Amino acid sequence: MPSAAPEATDALLLALAGRVRSLRNERGLTLQKLARAARLSPRFLLQVEQGTANISVRKLAGLAGALDTTPAALLAAPEAPAALPVIALLGLRGAGKSTIGRRLARRLRLPFVELDRAVEDAAGLSLAEVFALHGEAYYRRLERAALGRILAAGRPLVLATGGGLPTTPGTYDLLRARALTVWLRATPEDHWNRVVQQGDRRPMADQPEAMAELRRLLAAREPEYARASATVDTSRVGVDGAAAAIARLVRTGARPAGRPRPSRARSSARAR
Numbered sequence: 001m002p003s004a005a006p007e008a009t010d011a012l013l014l015a016l017a018g019r020v021r022s023l024r025n026e027r028g029l030t031l032q033k034l035a036r037a038a039r040l041s042p043r044f045l046l047q048v049e050q051g052t053a054n055i056s057v058r059k060l061a062g063l064a065g066a067l068d069t070t071p072a073a074l075l076a077a078p079e080a081p082a083a084l085p086v087i088a089l090l091g092l093r094g095a096g097k098s099t100i101g102r103r104l105a106r107r108l109r110l111p112f113v114e115l116d117r118a119v120e121d122a123a124g125l126s127l128a129e130v131f132a133l134h135g136e137a138y139y140r141r142l143e144r145a146a147l148g149r150i151l152a153a154g155r156p157l158v159l160a161t162g163g164g165l166p167t168t169p170g171t172y173d174l175l176r177a178r179a180l181t182v183w184l185r186a187t188p189e190d191h192w193n194r195v196v197q198q199g200d201r202r203p204m205a206d207q208p209e210a211m212a213e214l215r216r217l218l219a220a221r222e223p224e225y226a227r228a229s230a231t232v233d234t235s236r237v238g239v240d241g242a243a244a245a246i247a248r249l250v251r252t253g254a255r256p257a258g259r260p261r262p263s264r265a266r267s268s269a270r271a272r
Contacts, residue, residue, distance in 0.1 A: 012075065013051045013052070013053070013054075014051040015075075016048065016051070016055070016074055016075060017048060017049050017050060017051035018051075019073075019074055020045075020048055020049055020063065020067070020074065021049050022251075023067045023069065024049075024067065026244065026247070026248060026251075027067065027068070028244075031045055031046060031049075034063075034066055034067070037066035038059075038062045038063040038065070038066035038067075039062050040059060040062065040063065044059075045063075048063070057071070060074065060075070085156060085179055085180045085250070085255075085256065086150070086151060086155075086156065086157055086158075086159055086178065086179035086180070087104065087108075087110075087157070087158045087159065087179065087180045087182065087246065087250060088159045088161055088175055088179040088180065088181045088182070089101050089104075089158070089159065089160050089161065089182055089184055090161055090165070090166060090181055090182065090183045090184065090225055090228055091163065091183060091184040091185070091186070091225065092163040092191055092214075092217065092218060092221070093163050093191070093195055094186065094190065094191035094192065094193075094194040094195045095163075095184040095185070095186050095191065095194075095234065096184050096186065096194065096234045096239060096242065097114075097160035097161070097184060098114065098160050099239055100184060100234065100239055100242045100243055100246075101114075101158045101159075101160045102158075103239060103240065103243040104158050104242075104243040104246050104247060105157070105158040107243055107244075107247050108158070108247060108250065110156055110157050110158050111155070111157040111158070112157065112158045112160070113150065113157050113158070113159050113160070114159075114160045115143065115146060115147060115150070115159060115160065115161045115162055115165070116160075116162050118146040118149075118150065119139065119142045119143055119146050119162075122142050122145065122146055123142055127139070130142070140168050140171070143162060143165065143168070143171060144168070144170065144171045144174075147165075147171060147174065147175060148174070151174070151175075151178045151179065159179065161175070163221075166221060166224035166225055166227070167221065167224065172224065172227075176227065176228070176229070176256060176257040177256055177257075178256060179256055180229050180230070180249065180250065180254055180255065180256055181227075181228035181229045181230075181256065181257055182228055182229065182230050182231070182232055182246055182249070183225040183226065183228040183230070183231045183232070184232055184234050184242065185225070185231050185232065185233050185234065185235070186233075186234045186235045187235045188211065188214050188215045188218055190234070190235045191214060191218070192211060192214060227257065228257060229249075229254060229255070229256060229257040230246075230249055230254060232245050232246060
């Protein structure tokens with residue numbers, strides 16, 4: 001049989017290089033640690049990641065096992081890149097939407113947008129002024145309009161939503177149909193402590209039942225938050241772990257809750 005053309009071989013090795021680098025970074029492995037696990041020399045693994053190593057089947061199998069995948073997956077023909085969705089983060093204040101959102105946006109090289117800032121820009125007022133002067137119903141109309149503009153632009157980005165958005169059915173249904181929604185779940189204590197660490201002691205001021213009220217609010221909203229495409233427990237995995245888990249969801253093809261999604265196993269996030 002004729003041998004493969006050099007160009008085809010080079011393309012295959014470059015695709016393998018990119019896939020190995022991506023998987024190693026996703027799993028938080030150093031070059032040395034992966035080399036030990038795969039029983040390869042760091043120098044040879046570096047050549048693999050540069051696309052210059054003519055790797056044997058045996059070594060390929062060892063590398064695939066160390067990356068928790070298969071040789072066929074490492075050698076699969078590269079697919080045309082799918083457009084990244086809008087990734088919308090849900091949760092009460094203190095869930096970590098801004099902190100995790102910025103970390104995730106840097107990881108995916110996407111813009112980070114806070115929906116409440118878009119509302120303020122549209123109103124020409126701060127949120128406090130919007131509520132004080134016009135009330136919640138007006139704020140919800142601005143929120144729906146701002147969300148519509150963001151989604152209509154068709155630009156991939158990471159979006160931090162307001163904590164009460166899921167209580168507005170029409171707005172929430174629009175978001176779930178057009179974005180990958182992720183509930184950043186946390187314990188009441190973590191919600192509380194994160195807000196206080198931001199220097200805001202208002203939750204406890206003159207409110208002896210504030211923690212009890214927070215627990216009631218979380219319990220009341222949990223059924224709506226749980227309708228998101230996925231849930232990440234930030235109390236368990238932390239900021240970096242949450243950003244990594246959501247990035248994996250995006251890269252493995254998770255879809256908005258309103259669209260069919262392939263059945264895939266999630267390790268750090270629970271798909272809904």
